[in-house]
Every structure is written in structure tokens, then in C-alpha cells.
Amino acid sequence: MTVRILTGNESAAWGARLARVQVVAAYPITPQSPVVETISAWVQAGELPAEFIAVESEHSAMSVCIGASTAGARTFTATSSNGLAYMTEQIWWAAGARLPIVMCVANRSLAAPWNVLNDQQDSMSVRDAGWIQLHCRDNQEILDTVVQAYRIAERLNLPVMVCYDGFLLSHTAMPVEVPTPEAVDAFLPPRPAPLQVIDPADPRNIGPVVIADRRRDAGGVLRGGYMELRAAHHEALLSALDVVAETADEWERSTGRSTGGLVVQHRLDDAEVVLVAAGSLVTQLTLVADGLRDRGVAVGVLGIRCYRPFPVEALRERLSGVRAALVFDKALSYGYAGPIAADLRAALYGVDGAPAVYGAVCGLGGREVTPEALTDAALSALADARAGVRERAVAWVGRLSEEVSR
Amino acid sequence: MTRITELPVEERVLPGNRACAGCGLGIGLRAVAKALEGRAVLTVPASCLTVLGGMYPVTSVQMPWVNCAFPSTAAVATGIAAGLRATGRGEELTVLAMAGDGGTGDIGIQALSGAAERNDDLIYLCYDNEAYMNTGTQRSGSTPVGARTTTTWTGKRENPKDVPRIMEAHRVPYVAVTSAAFPTDVYDKVAKARSMRGLRYLHMHTSCPSGWGFDPALSVRLGKAAVECGIVILYEVEHGAFRLTGRSAALAKAGGALKPVDEYLAAQSRFRGLDAQAKAAIQAWVDERWTEALERHARGK
Ligand SMILES: Cc1ncc(C[n+]2csc(CCOP(=O)(O)OP(=O)(O)O)c2C)c(N)n1
Ligand code: SF4
Ligand SMILES: [Mg+2]
Numbered sequence: 001m002t003v004r005i006l007t008g009n010e011s012a013a014w015g016a017r018l019a020r021v022q023v024v025a026a027y028p029i030t031p032q033s034p035v036v037e038t039i040s041a042w043v044q045a046g047e048l049p050a051e052f053i054a055v056e057s058e059h060s061a062m063s064v065c066i067g068a069s070t071a072g073a074r075t076f077t078a079t080s081s082n083g084l085a086y087m088t089e090q091i092w093w094a095a096g097a098r099l100p101i102v103m104c105v106a107n108r109s110l111a112a113p114w115n116v117l118n119d120q121q122d123s124m125s126v127r128d129a130g131w132i133q134l135h136c137r138d139n140q141e142i143l144d145t146v147v148q149a150y151r152i153a154e155r156l157n158l159p160v161m162v163c164y165d166g167f168l169l170s171h172t173a174m175p176v177e178v179p180t181p182e183a184v185d186a187f188l189p190p191r192p193a194p195l196q197v198i199d200p201a202d203p204r205n206i207g208p209v210v211i212a213d214r215r216r217d218a219g220g221v222l223r224g225g226y227m228e229l230r231a232a233h234h235e236a237l238l239s240a241l242d243v244v245a246e247t248a249d250e251w252e253r254s255t256g257r258s259t260g261g262l263v264v265q266h267r268l269d270d271a272e273v274v275l276v277a278a279g280s281l282v283t284q285l286t287l288v289a290d291g292l293r294d295r296g297v298a299v300g301v302l303g304i305r306c307y308r309p310f311p312v313e314a315l316r317e318r319l320s321g322v323r324a325a326l327v328f329d330k331a332l333s334y335g336y337a338g339p340i341a342a343d344l345r346a347a348l349y350g351v352d353g354a355p356a357v358y359g360a361v362c363g364l365g366g367r368e369v370t371p372e373a374l375t376d377a378a379l380s381a382l383a384d385a386r387a388g389v390r391e392r393a394v395a396w397v398g399r400l401s402e403e404v405s406r
Numbered sequence: 407m408t409r410i411t412e413l414p415v416e417e418r419v420l421p422g423n424r425a426c427a428g429c430g431l432g433i434g435l436r437a438v439a440k441a442l443e444g445r446a447v448l449t450v451p452a453s454c455l456t457v458l459g460g461m462y463p464v465t466s467v468q469m470p471w472v473n474c475a476f477p478s479t480a481a482v483a484t485g486i487a488a489g490l491r492a493t494g495r496g497e498e499l500t501v502l503a504m505a506g507d508g509g510t511g512d513i514g515i516q517a518l519s520g521a522a523e524r525n526d527d528l529i530y531l532c533y534d535n536e537a538y539m540n541t542g543t544q545r546s547g548s549t550p551v552g553a554r555t556t557t558t559w560t561g562k563r564e565n566p567k568d569v570p571r572i573m574e575a576h577r578v579p580y581v582a583v584t585s586a587a588f589p590t591d592v593y594d595k596v597a598k599a600r601s602m603r604g605l606r607y608l609h610m611h612t613s614c615p616s617g618w619g620f621d622p623a624l625s626v627r628l629g630k631a632a633v634e635c636g637i638v639i640l641y642e643v644e645h646g647a648f649r650l651t652g653r654s655a656a657l658a659k660a661g662g663a664l665k666p667v668d669e670y671l672a673a674q675s676r677f678r679g680l681d682a683q684a685k686a687a688i689q690a691w692v693d694e695r696w697t698e699a700l701e702r703h704a705r706g707k
Binding site (some may be wrong): 053 | 444445446447449456457459460462463464465467468469470471472473474475477480481482483484485486487488490491492495499516517519524526
């Protein structure tokens with residue numbers, strides 16, 4: 001183990017390197033580009049024995065990963081923002097084809113208008129595609145999570161998206177413990193054989209048309225239709241709740257570092273209000289909670305590390321007896337609510353003693369999220385909770401008001 | 407040139423598949439499969455070929471086959487090739503990307519151009535039935551001028567794009583145009599491509615009774631007629647060296663005279679109602695391309 005000063009992007013690249021990725025395909029986009037620049041330099045220097053394919057679009061980046069993963073290779077890519085949006089068709093394909101691809105997303109806003117800074121609208125917009133989605137609080141977690149992601153992906157034949165905030169983490173350097181290759185090898189075995197093997201002696205038609213009904217195969221065995229495959233996919237994703245948690249535990253046993261499994265918690269004891277978020281905001285919120293606790297206000301933090309599958313049970317358990325949960329989303333389902341807030345509300349619906357769930361949107365397009373604004377939001381949530389308010393409109397944290405015209 | 411009696415007897419494209427009766431694609435694919443001797447993995451996007459391949463859990467083609475999204479064929483094939491290399495199987499199988507004209511020259515051209523520029527190690531074969539057939543005969547960039555489709559009800563106004571020339575402009579090691587109506591020409595070109603490395607591009611004309619409107623029994627005859635009137639020119643460009651092949655080479659050798667296009671056009675309902683002026687425009691387009699091909703054949707590049 002060595003300690004290096006790494007940016008989030010370098011941490012992601014180190015994770016891929018330690019995981020001994022075999023095929024990397026990527027296309028540049030801010031703020032992700034340094035991930036693939038770093039990997040390409042290692043490949044060219046002979047330090048990483050992998051195929052690096054500089055494709056002509058993100059659609060092709062994911063397509064190359066799909067092809068290589070189908071052929072049995074461990075594959076990696078990274079993207080952000082419009083790049084992720086552009087590859088959306090293939091994000092669905094990778095998941096439906098049950099390929100254990102790992103992709104980093106350095107979270108960034110979506111155009112129009114152009115804006116290269118951080119929010120989480122990009123990964124949120126593909127949350128339904130059937131990937132496991134893990135969010136990182138800091139650069140150490142990025143490296144640790146990329147390695148864990150391969151373990152999870154290859155156990156379940158599901159792709160994993162490792163998300164971290166653009167610039168806030170991607171371009172911020174901090175000390176990161178880099179494990180030895182031997183330690184990672186002991187944790188992460190080589191990729192097992194794919195579900196369907198490309199073999200001329202036993203030729204298969206991989207990913208063909210599947211109709212609505214069941215059908216018999218050449219041997220007369222009844223096979224499921226499209227719905228059965230989709231149900232199996234959903235069940236695999238739900239079983240990821242255990243696998244993500246177990247894998248984090250195993251990682252902790254092997255490295256001594258806790259990354260959190262499904263959720264990370266901070267000072268939940270007797271909390272009246274719990275602040276909920278994903279990504280680097282969780283780190284920020286722990287400081288806000290500490291400040292409020294110092295003032296005698298009982299505030300805790302619940303960070304969502306695993307956003308898909310959504311850790312319903314873990315959230316219910318941690319939030320029972322709390323007056324209100326205030327969710328900070330760096331994304332919005334336009335015309336409705338922040339995605340995490342909406343999901344949490346649904347998860348708690350009908351649960352006895354469940355807290356009120358308030359939604360707040362912050363940080364869109366890189367708008368600064370200050371500790372003061374977060375503290376004010378927490379205090380106003382507390383006041384509303386004590387007044388028994390159950391429903392609130394989405395609060396905009398850090399939005400400039402009257403003096404600015406559109 | 408291989409004779410028809412010399413083709414391997416083993417069939418990897420089984421009869422009774424879901425393609426229409428008389429489909430030129432099925433005929434061409436048989437020859438392609440024979441040339442690959444089963445030592446290949448196919449990459450196939452949404453198209454009539456997907457339908458021919460069959461629906462889960464049965465398949466009509468006895469070769470490993472990976473389906474992919476419509477625009478992604480070349481990139482998925484690049485990935486398969488890289489994945490096979492990375493897992494020590496690079497020498498085991500030829501990677502064959504096989505897509506329709508729409509999947510190649512329209513929605514898939516970005517991925518194809520990228521793979522060609524990188525000279526990725528795969529064969530890309532476009533089968534050209536001159537429209538989006540799988541979705542019901544809409545126009546594509548390969549649809550000939552004058553043809554009626556379900557999005558050009560009065561006949562297409564534009565000439566088709568010349569995708570093989572676009573590929574030549576990438577200076578890939580091998581570009582060839584072939585026709586399913588001449589299975590031995592298909593066989594020889596795929597066999598040659600298989601012996602080479604880098605990106606090898608083949609363009610295979612495949613007659614389509616359902617989309618073009620003619621009697622399925624005449625499918626091969628129509629495919630041949632397209633070559634005999636110069637609508638399709640059989641050639642190959644190997645490391646920059648151009649030569650006509652097969653029937654087109656024979657026509658050149660016999661003095662270069664082509665049949666007029668009229669008979670070919672009249673045989674298909676998609677060209678019904680073309681006036682004399684439109685036919686003359688098509689003939690002029692054919693003559694210009696044929697003259698150019700003859701010149702290139704003579705020059706050898
Ligand atoms: C992104 C996307 N757009 C549209 C389609 C619908 N689609 C499926 S096949 C096809 C036409 C295929 O045409 P071509 O490539 O020429 O093959 P053919 O069907 O003629 O054999 C279209 C438009 C799709 N599957 N994916
Ligand atoms: S529509 Fe044309 S290309 Fe498609 S299967 Fe039928 S005949 Fe073949
Ligand atoms: Mg077509």
C-alpha cells in the first residue's frame with residue numbers, strides 16, 4: 001500500500017488499473033477526460049497490458065465495451081453528461097445483455113444550455129436502465145468502489161456505474177491509499193466465463209429477438225419470453241443489495257477501509273432531522289450536521305452509496321422514528337421532484353412512524369452549495385417538522401432570487 | 407476463381423428460416439458462411455438479417471452470432487475483436503460485422519468510419535437491398551433514384567450514396583463490391599478478405615422480391631441483370647489496386663457494352679411509372695460510373 005495524492009479521475013484510473021482491465025474504450029468529455037488520458041498513457045508506456053481503443057463517440061465506447069465484454073474480457077469506460085446521454089441506447093443494451101461492464105461517470109449537468117460543471121442529472125437520467133449505480137463521497141471511495149464494482153458486476157452479470165461529482169472530486173486532489181496489486185488480486189479473481197460463450201463448436205445466437213410468449217427450443221424445452229428475461233434482470237438487481245453490502249464488508253476486511261455498503265450514516269442517534277444525499281454532498285453534510293450538533297440541534301446524515309438497486313429496507317430502518325428527512329438532490333425530474341426525494345418518499349409510504357420527506361434541489365450546473373445554505377435548509381426543515389408539516393414544495397437551495405432576471 | 411461445384415458442401419445457413427421466399431440475402435449469406443468455414447463470429451444489427459437468424463430460443467445459422475444495436479455494428483465488432491485478443495483468442499476466429507445498407511451507410515456510418523480509420527481487424531460486410539426492408543421498405547441512402555418506397559411514394563429524387571467509395575477514401579486494405587446473384591464471387595472475396603488483416607469492407611448487392619416488387623422465383627436472375635446493365639459493378643480494391651471481377655470483368659473484356667437499364671427497371675414494381683426522362687437520367691448515371699470503372703480497371707488503381 002502506498003499513499004498518493006490523486007484527483008478523483010486518477011483514482012478512477014487507478015481502480016481500473018488495479019482491477020487489471022483488459023479492454024478500455026473511451027471518448028473525451030469534460031470532466032471525465034483525464035481518466036482515459038491516464039489509462040491511455042499507461043497502456044502506451046506498457047505499464048498496463050490492455051487494449052485501449054480511442055473510439056469516435058460515446059455510443060461506440062459503450063459498443064466496444066459490449067463487444068469486448070461479450071467476448072469475455074474485463075472492460076472499462078468513463079464518461080460524463082452529454083456523453084452519457086449519447087450512449088443511452090447502449091447503456092440499456094449492456095444491462096439487458098447482462099454484461100459486467102464497469103463505467104465511471106464524473107457527474108456533470110446536461111445541456112442545453114452548455115454547462116460543464118457538476119450536478120447529477122446525467123447518471124440520474126439513466127437510473128432505470130438496469131445498472132447498479134454506486135455513488136462516491138471522496139477519491140478514496142472512487143478507487144475502492146471501482147475495484148469492488150468488478151467483483152459485484154461479475155458475480156451478478158450486471159453492469160456497474162461508479163458515479164462521482166465532476167470537478168468537486170474529479171479534479172480535486174487528496175491523499176488516497178493505493179493498495180498493492182497483490183492485495184487487489186486476492187480480492188478480485190479474474191473474470192469468470194461469460195453467460196454465453198462465443199464458441200464455433202457450440203454456436204449461439206447471442207441477444208436475438210425474444211417474443212412476448214414462451215417458446216420451445218430445438219430440444220423441445222419451453223423457454224421464457226421477454227418478460228421472463230426482464231423479471232430475471234430485476235431479481236438480479238434486487239439481489240445486488242446483498243452483494244453490494246457483502247462486497248464492501250470483504251473489502252473492509254482485506255484493506256481495513258470502510259466504504260459503506262448500501263448507505264453511509266453519520267450521527268443518526270436521536271436525530272430529529274436526517275439529511276439525505278448522494279456523492280460528495282454527503283461529506284459536506286456531515287460537517288453541517290456536526291456544526292448543528294454543536295449547537296444542540298439533533299441532525300444526522302444518511303448518504304446513499306447504492307442508488308440502484310434502491311436500498312429500501314436500509315433506509316426504512318435508519319429513518320424510523322425520525323421527524324423529517326430532508327433530501328438534497330443535484331438533479332430534478334422536471335415537472336415533479338428530485339429523484340432521490342421521490343424514491344425515498346415512495347420507499348417510506350405507508351410505513352408506521354415514517355418521517356416526513358422534504359425535497360431540496362441544489363448545485364445544478366455547478367451552483368455553489370455553501371455550508372450556510374445547507375444549515376439554513378436543515379433548520380427550516382426542522383421547524384416545519386416540529387410544526388407537523390408533511391408536504392412541502394421542492395425547495396431551491398442556493399437559487400438566486402429577485403434581483404436576477406432570466 | 408472458384409467454381410460453384412468447388413464450394414464447400416457444408417451448409418451453415420439452414421433452410422426454412424424466416425427470410426422471405428427468394429431473398430437474395432439468404433443466398434449471399436450461404437456463400438459468406440462457406441467462405442468462413444464456421445471460423446467466424448458474426449455481429450448483426452437490427453435488420454432483415456436479424457429476422458433470418460431466427461427468434462429465441464432457436465436459430466437458423468450455425469455460427470456464433472452476436473446481435474447488436476442498429477447504429478453500433480462496427481464498434482461492437484471492434485470490441486469483440488479486442489476482447490478475443492485480450493483473452494488470448496485473437497487468432498481463433500474472424501470477426502465479421504454484417505449489416506444492411508441502412509445500418510451501414512446511414513445510421514452506422516459513424517461507427518464504421520471510426521473502425522476504418524483505426525483499421526480495426528475485422529471484415530465489415532454490408533448487404534445492400536437498397537432500402538430499410540425490416541421496417542417496411544422505407545428509403546435509405548442506398549435507395550436508387552426513381553424507386554418508390556414507403557417514404558418516397560412518387561419515387562426517390564436522389565441518387566444513392568456510394569458507400570464503397572467512402573470506404574476507399576479511408577484507404578483500408580480491402581474494399582470489394584459483390585452480388586449474391588454470383589455466389590462464387592461472394593465466396594472468393596470473403597475468402598480473400600479472410601486471409602488479410604485490418605478492416606476489410608465488402609458490399610454485397612442482394613435482391614429483395616418483397617421490397618422491390620418482383621416474382622421471388624426471379625431473384626437470382628434480377629441480381630444478375632443488375633450487374634449486366636451496370637447498376638452494380640463487381641470490383642475489388644486491394645491495397646489501392648483496382649480491378650473488375652467476375653461478370654463485370656467479363657463484360658469489360660468483351661468490349662464494355664452493357665445492357666440498357668430499361669429491362670431491369672421494368673421487372674420491378676418499385677420503378678413503375680418512370681418516364682423516359684427519368685430512365686435516361688438513370689442510364690446516364692450508370693454510364694458515367696461504368697466509364698469510370700473501365701478506366702480504373704485499365705489503370706489498375
Ligand atoms: C436506433 C434505431 N432506430 C431505428 C430502428 C428501427 N430499424 C430497425 S431495422 C431498420 C432498417 C434496417 O435497414 P437496413 O439496415 O437497410 O437492413 P434491412 O432491414 O434492409 O435488411 C430500422 C430503421 C432501430 N432498431 N434502432
Ligand atoms: S424484405 Fe427483402 S431483404 Fe428482407 S427478408 Fe424479405 S426479401 Fe429478404
Ligand atoms: Mg436495407
